[in-house]
Amino acid sequence: MNKPARMHPALRLALIRRIHTWLGVFAAPSILFFALTGAVQLYGLHESRGDYRPPAVIERLGMLHKDQVFTLKPKRAKPAKAQNADAGQREHKKAEPKIGVPLLKALFLVVALSLAATTVLGVWMALAHGRDRKLAWGLLIAGAVLPVLLTLLT
Numbered sequence: 001m002n003k004p005a006r007m008h009p010a011l012r013l014a015l016i017r018r019i020h021t022w023l024g025v026f027a028a029p030s031i032l033f034f035a036l037t038g039a040v041q042l043y044g045l046h047e048s049r050g051d052y053r054p055p056a057v058i059e060r061l062g063m064l065h066k067d068q069v070f071t072l073k074p075k076r077a078k079p080a081k082a083q084n085a086d087a088g089q090r091e092h093k094k095a096e097p098k099i100g101v102p103l104l105k106a107l108f109l110v111v112a113l114s115l116a117a118t119t120v121l122g123v124w125m126a127l128a129h130g131r132d133r134k135l136a137w138g139l140l141i142a143g144a145v146l147p148v149l150l151t152l153l154t
Helices: 009-042 056-067 080-095 100-129 133-152
Strands: none
Touching: 009 056, 009 100, 009 133, 100 133
16 A cells, blocks of 8 residues: 655645635734724723713724624613612622732733734735735735625624
């Protein structure tokens, strides 16, 4: 029996790098979207509370991130009993601050921003120094346009 021909390790690595580039460039717009909207959501900047009202686009992007729809949910008025209970719960939560929560949020913010930065750098490397620049541009455009088109269909 003949053994199947094996690919030279250097050629295998080159193929893996090319596939990594193609997948990364296609996914980059979505990765940026989720990293940045996730960073906003860490601090609840996408939801109204008290006197704070986020810009409509931030609210909608938060809905797209969480629920895959670009529309705003209609606000329902809470019954008076529920509002009083919520106020009591908020006061109770404020009475028990845990140091780990803000530190974890800060860490996740750094991770989200790092993910966005490395994604931008990866796209730049693929477009400026890659072998398949036209293919990379096509995949980047497809990765940006497809989610928008699919969002419009929802």
